[in-house]
Amino acid sequence: MYESTMFVILLILVPILLLVYRRWTTSNPHHKLPPGPRGLPIIGNLHMLGTLPHRAITELAKHYGPIMSLSLGSVPAIVVSSPQAAELFLKTHDTVFASRPKIQVAELYSYGVKGIAFTPYGPYWRNMRKFCTRELLTTKVIDSFAWMRKEELGFFVESIREAASSRVALDVTKIVGELIQDMICRMLFGKSRDVRFDLSGILEEMTETGGAFNIADYFPFLRALDLQGLARRARRTSKDFDEMLELIIDEHEVIGNLEEKNGKEDFVDMLLSLKNRTTGTNDQLGFTFDRANVKAIILDMIFGAVDTSHTAVIWVMSELTRHPRVMSRVQKELEMVVGDNDIVEEAHLSKLDYLYMVVKESLRLHPVAPLSVPHESTEDILVNGYHIPKKSRIIINNWGLGRDSNVWSENALEFIPERFSGSKIDLQGQDFQFIPFGSGRRGCPGLHLGLINIQLLVAQMVHCFDWDLSTGTSPTELEMDEKFGLTMSRLDHLVATPTVRVREKHLT
Secondary structure, three states: OHHHHHHHHHHHHHHHHHHHHHHHHHHOHHHOOOOOOOOEOOOEOHHHOOOOHHHHHHHHHHHHOOEEEEEEOOEEEEEEOOHHHHHHHHHHOOOOOOEOOOOHHHHHHOOOOOOOOOOOOOHHHHHHHHHHHHHHOOHHHHHOOHHHHHHHHHHHHHHHHHHHHOOOOEEHHHHHHHHHHHHHHHHHHOOOOOOOOOHHHHHHHHHHHHHOOOHHHHOHHHHHHOOOOHHHHHHHHHHHHHHHHHHHHHHHHHHOOHHHHOOOOOHHHHHHHHHHHOOOEOOOOOOEOOHHHHHHHHHHHHHHHHHHHHHHHHHHHHHHHHOHHHHHHHHHHHHHHHOOOOOOOHHHHHHOHHHHHHHHHHHHHOOOOOEOOOEEOOOOEEEOOEEEOOOOEEEEEHHHHHOOHHHHOOOOOOOOHHHHOOOOOOOOOOOOOOOOOOOHHHOOOOHHHHHHHHHHHHHHHHHHEEEEEOOOOOHHHOOOOEEOOOOOEEOOOOEEEEEEOOOOOOOO
């Protein structure tokens, strides 16, 4: 009875308090919020977002401007939709906006935010990120696994060649996902996907629950009720994932000796080596590095590398399938650089200029994260004359940035890789017209690995094979609808029939 009464009181008080706060901030010249649409009591503007929030937000921004204020339940949010505004939030005032809000499902998956992606800004996050970028994600370390990626690509090409000989249509979305999982798992664990666990199912559930609208994130007082059952699902999935990691870590600790692994160290070996060197609070790291830290970093690596690379590759392949002229030009470039060898070497990638333009153009139109993982302001601050309250959620509208006709001209919605010819706009996070990997302190630390995976897989697939849509659909009629989540994947799987272009010569 007491809980029911308190719930009713909260439902009445919250919208009143929000209305009073909004009127105070807009009436005080020193506390002028960015413009934004008027919200409804209690829910604010949540009803305006729909099933594809990135599209809805982009339309709203056309009316209210590049710095827009929204009320998401009880949470104030600021949406950033222009390069100039993005630079203010991600560079000029980067320190103020470098934190993360509390997201219930993320906390459950990341062992109490002990990883990197969803951890609030502070000494722990700074030291953990520094460790990962200096120890795990350096160019030297990533490049040291080139032999493994080449081997996996060889197996991949062989399997496609068998299907091509029988003119069998392939679920491209599925086979690319499996390849990337195998590559990342071998880099992390020293072996391909473990048949004892359904990693695909685990990742799919993580993506679905992590990208779902969770009432508890916008009305914190409802967390304990778990009205949608998302927390229960996340706990169950987290338990499955934890069991898998425990077995893998136990196996690594038993083997231990690198001589038994032919001297080839994987990421778990590196992490356990650090853990074993740490007793209590490590002075260099500034925190205790234990088994939970190891598992949290592994989760970030798997999720950050598998789902994002997979999504990006499928969008590139979809656009190439829709645009035979572009496909032909990519293949001609590959013929010049790679020749008649059937395996594309990573050393070739730096010479494939047009392929790089294609990847950039696809990421512009189809950013893996259409809306950035929310940042959170750590203090009240004035930005461009607007008051941004402490604890506001800052959402960078990557999808809107890439389709802004003021930046990309009137053909902004068309797939034209040549727009990057001679352009200095890159995707490293310094050009705010185009930041598919983020920018500033929260920029993606795995950018180098991500680019290798995307370019290498696309190059390999279009060098060795032609791809025909299997449904009799013409390329221009290929559906390009997207599905919103933590990553923006195609709504439907890409299905195509391969035809061999380059015969087998150098599979090993």
